[in-house]
Amino acid sequence: MRAAAPLATAVPIVYPSASMNEMLRRAFEPARLGGLELRNRFVKAGAYEGMCPGGVPSEALLRHHRAIAEGGVGMTTVAYCAVGPDGRTFPQQMYMREAVVEPLRRITDAVHEAGAKVSLQLGHCGWFSRNTEVSGGRPFGPSPTWNMYGTLVGMPFARGMTEADIRRVIMEFGDAATAALRAGFDALELHMGHGYLLSQFLSPGTNRRTDRWGGSLANRMRLPVEVLREVRRRVGPAVPLLCKTNLRDGFRGGLELDEAVEVARILEAEGADALVLSGGYTSWNPFYLFRGEIPLRQMVEVEHTRLMRAALRCFGPFVMHEYPFRELYFLEDALRVRAAVRMPLAYVGGVVSVEGVERLMREGFDFVVLGRALVADPDFVRRMGEGRLLRSRCDACNRCVAEMDRPGGVRCVCAAEERPTPRT
Numbered sequence: 517m518r519a520a521a522p523l524a525t526a527v528p529i530v531y532p533s534a535s536m537n538e539m540l541r542r543a544f545e546p547a548r549l550g551g552l553e554l555r556n557r558f559v560k561a562g563a564y565e566g567m568c569p570g571g572v573p574s575e576a577l578l579r580h581h582r583a584i585a586e587g588g589v590g591m592t593t594v595a596y597c598a599v600g601p602d603g604r605t606f607p608q609q610m611y612m613r614e615a616v617v618e619p620l621r622r623i624t625d626a627v628h629e630a631g632a633k634v635s636l637q638l639g640h641c642g643w644f645s646r647n648t649e650v651s652g653g654r655p656f657g658p659s660p661t662w663n664m665y666g667t668l669v670g671m672p673f674a675r676g677m678t679e680a681d682i683r684r685v686i687m688e689f690g691d692a693a694t695a696a697l698r699a700g701f702d703a704l705e706l707h708m709g710h711g712y713l714l715s716q717f718l719s720p721g722t723n724r725r726t727d728r729w730g731g732s733l734a735n736r737m738r739l740p741v742e743v744l745r746e747v748r749r750r751v752g753p754a755v756p757l758l759c760k761t762n763l764r765d766g767f768r769g770g771l772e773l774d775e776a777v778e779v780a781r782i783l784e785a786e787g788a789d790a791l792v793l794s795g796g797y798t799s800w801n802p803f804y805l806f807r808g809e810i811p812l813r814q815m816v817e818v819e820h821t822r823l824m825r826a827a828l829r830c831f832g833p834f835v836m837h838e839y840p841f842r843e844l845y846f847l848e849d850a851l852r853v854r855a856a857v858r859m860p861l862a863y864v865g866g867v868v869s870v871e872g873v874e875r876l877m878r879e880g881f882d883f884v885v886l887g888r889a890l891v892a893d894p895d896f897v898r899r900m901g902e903g904r905l906l907r908s909r910c911d912a913c914n915r916c917v918a919e920m921d922r923p924g925g926v927r928c929v930c931a932a933e934e935r936p937t938p939r940t
């Protein structure tokens with residue numbers, strides 16, 4: 517083993533080995549993300565953990581991220597934290613408030629002790645909501661719409677946002693970012709994809725406004741850009757801001773790649789430090805972003821009411837399209853963005869092998885983002901670095917997705933069945 521150049525701010529625990537080829541070595545060497553140094557280019561994807569009972573981060577969440585940090589990533593991401601109470605998709609989800617700052621602080625301390633950095637994904641769900649506690653009893657988004665996801669909890673319609681709603685959401689992003697820094701986060705990821713609020717504004721399929729917040733791409737970009745500016749104003753120039761964006765919404769009439777390239781150019785000009793390139797619109801095509809099997813049986817089992825279970829069993833096969841898994845399934849689209857901007861790009865989607873990592877380095881991506889491979893093996897990065905595990909055992913069965921809300925939170929269901937672990 518050859519030691520990497522020492523870093524002032526990070527303790528490398530996975531060293532690039534002399535036997536690695538040049539591209540793989542690049543992935544294991546320290547890298548800069550805005551004003552931050554990471555010990556390598558591997559980042560844990562924001563992947564909802566289901567470990568915040570009552571909306572408060574638990575010891576299980578701490579252990580989860582500490583294990584990922586000890587497993588070798590340069591940075592882990594604590595998933596979806598709503599910027600305010602109305603930004604929750606369902607009532608038990610975490611939202612930023614004083615009560616979560618201290619528990620989050622313990623998590624960031626634990627990750628730092630393990631030598632990694634830690635980012636927080638900040639988001640707002642817009643009308644993609646089952647949150648019966650939402651103010652006024654109706655979720656809101658760019659335009660009035662049917663909210664299929666909330667129909668069975670009595671929230672079938674969403675209203676269009678007023679100018680005051682929009683201003684409030686921008687401020688909430690700023691306030692949440694400030695609180696996240698107090699909790700010790702090194703970076704923030706602004707969720708602009710997957711059909712959440714900022715993506716609802718970006719999408720021509722769901723933003724039908726005729727004022728300055730809708731219509732042209734510049735108008736549809738206005739809210740994401742104003743959010744980015746407000747967060748930057750609050751956190752200062754040194755804190756890395758990543759934006760998770762869609763390459764395509766994946767439904768007819770939604771955002772397509774040509775516009776996604778423009779979105780990337782605009783975010784680069786606005787000073788985002790990196791983009792995490794994803795795709796899909798959870799309310800219309802939940803498996804576009806995951807790819808692989810649809811674990812319908814498990815999804816039915818975890819629904820809380822009989823009505824929900826019956827509805828999902830009957831309509832699930834019609835509303836959920838299957839998108840076959842292949843390694844690096846977003847690569848072709850992501851390369852279009854790579855060719856258009858100079859800013860750091862983080863690739864996500866189907867990274868499961870050493871060859872995949874090498875390919876991403878060869879194609880000029882700056883960071884490798886891993887979701888399910890780290891759910892299956894939290895120490896995948898370390899073992900790849902040591903040449904002990906060249907391919908993740910994740911087979912994209914997606915049962916981790918179906919069961920992420922079970923008590924104890926997200927886990928690789930297949931691995932747990934092979935070797936049961938105690939639930940917390």
Ligand SMILES: Cc1cc2nc3c(=O)[nH]c(=O)nc-3n(C[C@H](O)[C@H](O)[C@H](O)COP(=O)(O)O)c2cc1C
Nearest residue numbers: 561562563564595596865866886887888916917920
């Ligand atoms: C259990 C689970 C939960 C997820 N939750 C989120 C989330 O909260 N926010 C988000 O942006 N993406 C979420 N994702 C998507 C991942 O960030 C990632 O984009 C996706 O899993 C594809 O990467 P992979 O092929 O490496 O798994 C989740 C993925 C999984 C597996």
